[in-house]
Amino acid sequence: MEEILLLDAIERYSRHEMTADEKIFFEEMRKNNPEVDLLAVEHGFFLQELEHYSAVTAFKHSLAEAELTLAEEGLFNEPVVKGKAKLVQLWSKYKRTVAIAACIAGFVSLISGGLIIGFNSKYANKDYSELIREMNETKAKVKAVEIKVESNKVVPIPRRVPIFPKASFGATAFLLDTKGYFVTNYHVTDRLKNIIYIENNKGEYFQAIPVYVNKEADLSILKIIDTSFKFNGVIPYSIKKSSAELGERAFTLGYPRNEIVYSEGYLSAKSGNDGDSTAYQFNVSVNHGNSGGPVLNNNGELIAVITAKNEDADGVTFASKSKNIYTLIEGLKKSDTAFKNLRTPSGTSLKGLDRVQQIKKLEDFVFMVVGN
Amino acid sequence: MSIEQEQQLLKGLAVNDKKAIETIYRDNYSMVQLFVLNNTGTADDARDIFQEAMIVLFEKACSGTFELNCQLKTYIYSVCRRLWLKKLNQMQRFSGQVESLEETVPVEEETEVHEKRNADFAMMEHAMSKIGEPCKSLLDAYYVKKKPMQEIAADFGYTNADNAKTQKYKCLMRLKKLFFAQYKNGQ
Numbered sequence: 001m002e003e004i005l006l007l008d009a010i011e012r013y014s015r016h017e018m019t020a021d022e023k024i025f026f027e028e029m030r031k032n033n034p035e036v037d038l039l040a041v042e043h044g045f046f047l048q049e050l051e052h053y054s055a056v057t058a059f060k061h062s063l064a065e066a067e068l069t070l071a072e073e074g075l076f077n078e079p080v081v082k083g084k085a086k087l088v089q090l091w092s093k094y095k096r097t098v099a100i101a102a103c104i105a106g107f108v109s110l111i112s113g114g115l116i117i118g119f120n121s122k123y124a125n126k127d128y129s130e131l132i133r134e135m136n137e138t139k140a141k142v143k144a145v146e147i148k149v150e151s152n153k154v155v156p157i158p159r160r161v162p163i164f165p166k167a168s169f170g171a172t173a174f175l176l177d178t179k180g181y182f183v184t185n186y187h188v189t190d191r192l193k194n195i196i197y198i199e200n201n202k203g204e205y206f207q208a209i210p211v212y213v214n215k216e217a218d219l220s221i222l223k224i225i226d227t228s229f230k231f232n233g234v235i236p237y238s239i240k241k242s243s244a245e246l247g248e249r250a251f252t253l254g255y256p257r258n259e260i261v262y263s264e265g266y267l268s269a270k271s272g273n274d275g276d277s278t279a280y281q282f283n284v285s286v287n288h289g290n291s292g293g294p295v296l297n298n299n300g301e302l303i304a305v306i307t308a309k310n311e312d313a314d315g316v317t318f319a320s321k322s323k324n325i326y327t328l329i330e331g332l333k334k335s336d337t338a339f340k341n342l343r344t345p346s347g348t349s350l351k352g353l354d355r356v357q358q359i360k361k362l363e364d365f366v367f368m369v370v371g372n
Numbered sequence: 373m374s375i376e377q378e379q380q381l382l383k384g385l386a387v388n389d390k391k392a393i394e395t396i397y398r399d400n401y402s403m404v405q406l407f408v409l410n411n412t413g414t415a416d417d418a419r420d421i422f423q424e425a426m427i428v429l430f431e432k433a434c435s436g437t438f439e440l441n442c443q444l445k446t447y448i449y450s451v452c453r454r455l456w457l458k459k460l461n462q463m464q465r466f467s468g469q470v471e472s473l474e475e476t477v478p479v480e481e482e483t484e485v486h487e488k489r490n491a492d493f494a495m496m497e498h499a500m501s502k503i504g505e506p507c508k509s510l511l512d513a514y515y516v517k518k519k520p521m522q523e524i525a526a527d528f529g530y531t532n533a534d535n536a537k538t539q540k541y542k543c544l545m546r547l548k549k550l551f552f553a554q555y556k557n558g559q
Contacts, residue, residue, distance in 0.1 A: 004541040046548050051499055052431075052489065053496040054516035059388055059430050075401055078415045104544040242416050 006036065010043045060352040068234060071347035101331055104186075104215050127312040128273050130187045133170040133256060133289030134368065156175070167370040171294040172254040172306070173198060173222060175365045176325070177342050178231040180206075180224035183325060184292030184369050185307055186213050189220040196371035198224060199262070201364065208369075212332035212338070217278045217324035218307045221332055235345035236361045237294070237302045240322045244303040246270060250282060252306055253359065254293030255368040262359060263290075265315065272318040273308065280304050282317045292369060295319050300350020300358060378444045385426075386433040393426070402411055404452045411456065413515055421459070425451045428486045442477050450476040455481045493557075498552035507543035 012018050030037045062105040070076065084113055169191050173184035182198060183359055189196065189210040206226040213220040244250075251264035265284030272279025272340055282295065295304040304319035325344075332339050350358045384392025401422055408418035428451050432438040440447060453476055500508055506528060513519045513527065525536035 050515050062388045066390050242414050
């Protein structure tokens with residue numbers, strides 16, 4: 001208790017809140033009592049450090065916000081690559097993507113009629129388990145409740161899917177561009193037979209189609225085709241181009257249930273199943289339905305996309321590297337000029353926030369994918 | 373840009389003015405990005421380095437005694453260059469020859485001071501993350517957000533400001549203990 005009084009005195013003294021008498025008394029005490037003097041010096045130093053900490057924290061937050069504005073302006077865009085060597089390098093990289101994409105496109109169109117699902121898995125080893133969720137539930141019950149709520153609303157809400165058929169699978173997707181572009185796994189869109197929907201956290205469904213896929217990286221880009229889809233807000237994460245570090249802390253959000261679920265862990269290997277260089281291995285606990293979930297680091301940079309887990313080992317999860325997303329986008333843009341206007345989020349406003357606040361900002365950008 | 377304008381920018385920086393931050397970015401970022409890209413870095417690296425340099429500048433601006441004895445542009449470039457060289461060195465990618473396009477001023481002292489402050493910042497952050505709730509929010513409200521004690525007492529459900537104050541000091545003593553434990557280890 002005495003120490004508390006003393007600390008209070010020191011703080012008031014340093015803020016010049018003391019009366020003249022108090023000040024004289026306090027200075028006298030410091031002079032006569034070396035212990036008090038030592039504590040005052042130590043506490044003064046500590047307060048300075050705390051002051052510095054709070055100032056820099058606030059400044060970092062302003063920096064992140066300013067960066068977001070500037071990213072919108074395109075300040076961080078890389079200059080166009082010059083020089084023949086780089087061009088050749090780029091071309092060869094891109095050629096491969098096109099070749100793969102063409103193969104896949106052909107492959108998909110040929111087999112979409114009806115091959116069994118297990119056959120399409122990226123790996124044959126039976127402990128490699130893709131994290132798509134099998135569903136056999138009608139959404140009708142949910143619909144009934146929604147309509148009641150809807151009748152109270154004054155504002156016209158986007159058109160709903162009139163009758164929702166039985167969903168046979170569910171997974172996770174996250175927003176790539178607020179114009180209606182999402183990223184999920186290839187093995188998710190590969191299950192598409194009739195229709196695929198993106199469901200937002202208000203329970204509204206929007207029909208989507210895969211516009212670009214890459215089986216090797218196990219990624220797909222989905223685009224919502226419902227014109228009623230509108231999204232306000234700025235994507236709070238950036239997608240990391242460089243590779244993540246071993247041991248980096250990471251967390252993910254996804255839909256293994258009908259509700260968003262959080263999980264965290266760390267990057268445990270720089271390659272995926274069987275040395276797969278397009279993926280990372282994380283130690284994080286995920287379940288069926290987490291497929292397509294974004295994996296972010298502490299700075300709010302998206303570093304990977306959940307794809308699969310090892311059924312025989314606890315917490316061993318595989319995720320496609322974030323730089324694959326850029327390869328996908330490049331391919332998509334070349335495939336059709338209609339996609340030229342796609343823009344990737346380049347700023348993160350999650351830096352410096354604690355986890356709970358990060359999740360609050362993030363959860364509106366992570367969606368459930370369902371379909372049959 | 374005139375010296376007065378630059379001084380104005382630094383003043384803005386010290387009070388967390390977003391406009392000032394944006395202006396400095398617009399005027400200087402491309403130059404730094406070009407430098408980092410030309411020296412085996414990526415655009416992400418450039419952004420990290422520039423952010424770091426902004427914090428150096430912020431610390432300087434806050435100290436109040438800072439006088440710019442060269443152009444702001446030159447100063448930022450020098451700091452970024454120094455920081456990037458340091459990073460290359462750490463990653464052992466330093467190839468010996470670094471391409472330099474702009475003139476530089478010596479900033480070794482500044483970056484060293486910054487590094488020390490950075491380490492302190494990390495320690496404080498770590499200590500903060502360890503004290504747990506409600507201490508963290510309480511200290512955050514008082515020392516970071518600078519809310520008055522009366523308001524804090526109401527927010528956190530303490531019967532009066534004195535109770536909240538006692539609690540705050542208890543938390544502060546724990547934070548101090550955690551901080552100095554690391555601090556003494558680091559020395």
